[in-house]
Amino acid sequence: MKAAVYYENGGPEVLKYEDAPDPQVHPKGVIIRVEAIAIEGGDTLNRWRGPLITHPHIVGYQAAGEIIEVGAEVDHLHVGQKVATLNSAGSHAALRAVPARNCWVIPDGFDVQKAAAIPVTFGTADDCLFEFGRLQKGETVLVQAGASGVGVAAIQLAKRAGAGLILATASSDERLEKLKRLGLDHGINYSTHDVASEVMRLTDNKGANVIVDSVGGPTLQGSINSLAYRGRVSMVGAAGREPMVVDVGSMMGGNRSLSGVFLGAEVGTDRVHNNIQRLIDLAAAGELEVVIDRVFPLAQAAAAHAYIESRAAVGRVVMVP
Ligand SMILES: NC(=O)c1ccc[n+]([C@@H]2O[C@H](COP(=O)([O-])OP(=O)(O)OC[C@H]3O[C@@H](n4cnc5c(N)ncnc54)[C@H](OP(=O)(O)O)[C@@H]3O)[C@@H](O)[C@H]2O)c1
The missing domain is CATH 3.90.180.10 (Medium-chain alcohol dehydrogenases, catalytic domain)
Structure with missing residues (x-):
């Protein structure tokens, strides 16, 4: 072959x-x-x-x-x-x-x-938001690297679940613009703006309840700094290719949490297997893009x-x- x-x-x-x-x-x-x-x-x-x-x-x-x-x-x-x-x-x-x-x-x-x-991108995004992020209707979501494979899935799944405000980051305004039709409310260009400051500005200083971070490195610190009280970060990747050295000092006072997410560890379970089939069927029915x-x-x-x-x-x- x-x-x-x-x-x-x-x-x-x-x-x-x-x-x-x-x-x-x-x-x-x-x-x-x-x-x-x-x-x-x-x-x-x-x-x-x-x-x-x-x-x-x-x-x-x-x-x-x-x-x-x-x-x-x-x-x-x-x-x-x-x-x-x-x-x-x-x-x-x-x-x-x-x-x-x-x-x-x-x-x-x-x-x-x-x-x-579908399996990796939507399956992973779904676990980040719901299984580990415990997203509730009306909550604010931040998707780091919103234009990535996992990112475009997470934006759509958050929208379908009734998230209150959906924020995402990308390296250019042009990339962010393409995410609006998928459900993005506000894009943050991290090349020109500090992510945590922008999240606080856009949320009236409340922060994001659930954050999907597939970039890691210094970006992960930005995610931690963007968390709301009782906010949850799903740390799911290392696209930024930099060491994961972060200060988790702010987690305790804010009752915040940081969960590692690895789809591969649970892909053999009925839960994940059936969830991926459900996501494929939803896309086939035109409900996910x-x-x-x-x-x-x-x-x-x-x-x-x-x-x-x-x-x-x-x-x-x-x-x-
Ligand atoms: N743990 C798991 O189960 C699991 C599952 C799926 C994926 N992942 C991981 O999640 C990450 C993203 O996967 P994906 O498939 O969504 O990736 P992808 O579609 O290739 O997108 C990666 C994005 O990361 C951003 N980025 C930031 N810094 C970067 C850098 N130094 N080099 C390249 N891109 C950079 C880029 O967007 P901007 O230019 O807009 O910043 C890029 O679009 C990967 O690390 C992957 O291994 C983990």
Whole structure:
């Protein structure tokens, strides 16, 4: 099969489009013919500094396509079904082996590219807001990196849940503008404004009740400084690629909390599995929008990763084998 592989960590240029061995089916898994690969923020981070668990390594969490082989112990999936899949690696390829547990059936007629982009982004955003953030109707939400894959999902899910005020940050006004139609009330351009001061100004000094932070580093300190009394930060990523050194001194007095969120730790549970299927079904029914910024051929994986790192993309970049 064809795949985008790398032999060493580094920038987008380490990705090479080559022949690689076809994956073998596991008794508890399936093989899909990949039709769409959604490039996750974690894929670019893994390419940059993640372990190469295979040599050469095929990176990538999310891909969707058609099942072409089913393991002997799998009885709820069949050849010919279209599924969205999630695994710790292996999305950047024409074929992919995944555990049957990490497959979600794509409703008939729903766009496979959009389905590919749902499990990690919407599943994670949903857990950040509700399972760990305990968002209540009418509360104020701040989404750091609102134009990211997780960010565009979080803005929409917060809006659907009846959040009172939805704030988000991004590196430019142009990026923030594109989030308004998804439910954003006020954008904060962190290149020109201090985030915590702006959150306090926009909330009458009350702060944000729930904050989704997938950037980390100094941004996480800004999130802590933006919290309301009893506010909750869901710390879910390290897109900023800087050390997570923060001062949590203000948490106690304000009865505030900071939760780490890792979808992968619970993706095998019925709770998360069923939640992701629910989110796919909602998107297929037109109730959530999957924002796809650009589509590249898999042969141009290096260019696709470089485009993401140029910070021009809003939502997801997808590749097609
Ligand atoms: N824990 C989990 O379960 C989980 C699940 C999903 C994702 N994640 C993590 O969450 C993070 C975001 O994922 P994603 O898929 O939403 O990412 P993405 O779509 O690639 O977007 C990342 C965003 O981060 C912002 N950013 C800030 N500093 C950056 C920097 N130095 N380099 C690149 N981008 C920077 C950029 O927006 P601006 O230019 O507007 O700042 C960019 O759009 C990643 O660290 C990922 O690993 C974790």
